[in-house]
Amino acid sequence: MYRCVFPDGQSGWMVTRYEDAVKAFKEARLIKDRSMIAGISEHQSVFTQNMLFSDPPDHKRLRGLVQKSFTPRLVEEMRGRIQEITDELLKELKGREHIHLIDEFAFPLPIIVICEILGVPAEDRDKFRLWSTSLIEGRNGEYANDMQQHMKDFIHYLKFMFEKLRDTPGSDLISQLIVSEEDGDTLTEGELYGVVTLLIIAGHETTVNLIGNTVLALLEHPEQLELLRNQPELIHSAIEESLRYNGPVEFSTSRWAREDFDFRGTRFKKGEMIIVALSSTNRDSMEFDHPNEFDITKEKSPHLAFGKGIHMCLGAPLARLEGEIAIRSLLKHFPLMKLDVDRNDLEWRPGMIVRGVKEIP
Numbered sequence: 001m002y003r004c005v006f007p008d009g010q011s012g013w014m015v016t017r018y019e020d021a022v023k024a025f026k027e028a029r030l031i032k033d034r035s036m037i038a039g040i041s042e043h044q045s046v047f048t049q050n051m052l053f054s055d056p057p058d059h060k061r062l063r064g065l066v067q068k069s070f071t072p073r074l075v076e077e078m079r080g081r082i083q084e085i086t087d088e089l090l091k092e093l094k095g096r097e098h099i100h101l102i103d104e105f106a107f108p109l110p111i112i113v114i115c116e117i118l119g120v121p122a123e124d125r126d127k128f129r130l131w132s133t134s135l136i137e138g139r140n141g142e143y144a145n146d147m148q149q150h151m152k153d154f155i156h157y158l159k160f161m162f163e164k165l166r167d168t169p170g171s172d173l174i175s176q177l178i179v180s181e182e183d184g185d186t187l188t189e190g191e192l193y194g195v196v197t198l199l200i201i202a203g204h205e206t207t208v209n210l211i212g213n214t215v216l217a218l219l220e221h222p223e224q225l226e227l228l229r230n231q232p233e234l235i236h237s238a239i240e241e242s243l244r245y246n247g248p249v250e251f252s253t254s255r256w257a258r259e260d261f262d263f264r265g266t267r268f269k270k271g272e273m274i275i276v277a278l279s280s281t282n283r284d285s286m287e288f289d290h291p292n293e294f295d296i297t298k299e300k301s302p303h304l305a306f307g308k309g310i311h312m313c314l315g316a317p318l319a320r321l322e323g324e325i326a327i328r329s330l331l332k333h334f335p336l337m338k339l340d341v342d343r344n345d346l347e348w349r350p351g352m353i354v355r356g357v358k359e360i361p
């Protein structure tokens, strides 16, 4: 565990060891909603009124409500449609010598999928991409100066959409969330914004990097690429190894010490911020043999790329399915793909949360 000062000036702790991280994810005295700590008053933004920033019992209610509609069955039912979208995107690229893998494939695929699940019209997808990138990259990002305006536009759009779906609900996820809200006053208006925003951002910003980072790892390890080409059935373990070796989410979200307490030899003070360095825990030599090697034949990988405990990623089955279909199809259509620039010239995205390159030519 390391004491650190985070970019916003907050002091706290960074958990870097695997075992410490597992314990931290399950520690009830590390909470997500800082305003619950006595003496701290904090305004909750519209974007944080969701399960990721809540503690029990609110967490269970919010997660349960989304889980009711966002089921493993719904994800499995999307399999055919994800393959169709993948094939359509790859057909456009077929025959070209140069492609921009992120912009032309890794980004559109998860966006189209999550927009279809949520019920966002196809013509509005680009707006969602802009707002989502603006929000996640924040003050260091490309759209830093326009961020406030983007947030206003985003909320305005959602407000209009919620009103429309209230009058004429469809079979999409947002309509189902709205209906649940009206049935048993389970989702407040603010929570509806919070939950939908979380799903949009999680659906846009993570899987794109799973696809990109997996391609990069395979290109950097030609023998593993060759192995996967010859044994496509290894796709499942290849995705798990990619999640461990080069996970799309670098750090967990923040947790706060509810009170003073000793945690595995370190004294946490009430109100201190704790984050888990997921990428570090996934290469902990006390947990993984040869952690810096990329080996797609590993049988099982207890990586923490999706977190652990009550906040463990709700979208993991969807992300895995998208990753598997995307990589398998890409290798089928472009078996001889190569990086078109020097590896060191690739530019990484700013911000502390997502880990991925801006483009892979």
Ligand code: HEM
Pocket: 051, 052, 053, 063, 114, 198, 199, 202, 203, 206, 207, 210, 247, 248, 249, 252, 253, 254, 278, 304, 305, 306, 307, 308, 310, 311, 312, 313, 314, 315, 316, 318, 319, 320
């Ligand atoms: C939570 C990673 C894709 C929805 C999380 C957390 C991680 C994570 C690490 C926990 C954060 C923490 O405890 O601080 C990832 C990765 C993905 C991915 C690596 C892709 C490879 C998705 C997708 C969706 C999604 C596609 C939905 C469309 C969520 C939600 C939570 C969450 C709703 C909050 C769960 C809760 O607090 O109970 N994700 N995610 N994620 N993720 Fe994902």
